[in-house]
Amino acid sequence: AQTVTQSQPEMSVQEAETVTLSCTYDTSESDYYLFWYKQPPSRQMILVIRQEAYKQQNATENRFSVNFQKAAKSFSLKISDSQLGDAAMYFCAYRLGNTGKLIFGQGTTLQVKP
């Protein structure tokens, strides 16, 4: 069975600094997708970034980028130039290519200090 693990329950970063959130997953499949979702206090789940397993190039979205290490089954999220609005819970998620089921990690709460 596929599993997703986020080993950092809480992280903090100074405004304008860079922070990296960790995620590892376990799968024997080759066709899958990985995602980072943000959940602010409003509890709305918002997609931050996604990565197809077959792509070697790491995905980037403005200040957000990932470090996808397929052999190590690692998918970390880097947030550059952190802003107060980045404070939220961040979830790493896995989805097998031909299914709709997202499997989420436990989440990491990110605090941004002014």
Add this chain to the structure above:
Amino acid sequence: DAGVIQSPRHEVTEMGQEVTLRCKPISGHDYLFWYRQTMMRGLELLIYFNNNVPIDDSGMPEDRFSAKMPNASFSTLKIQPSEPRDSAVYFCASSLSLRETGAGTDTQYFGPGTRLTVL
């Protein structure tokens, strides 16, 4: 588009009562998902539909839970009878497809959630 719409936003009920949660997906999306979020179990998929047909209901906890999608623009999740352990935030999400064929085609867009409290 208004995004995924869920109602009610908050529901408080007593044990044994029937609860119905509602969802309107984004127009044109072929996939609809129901997730549940609790402190103990985190976020977990309950069921999802493709073109109104249930595809995977393996996450539905037990017979007290049922979900329907009578048409492309409406779905319900019903709990009967409700129990205190059903207290959670229930999310509905929708996506255009399961494959990335263009910008965001496989992205699951989530609604604001329904916070259910069963006393």
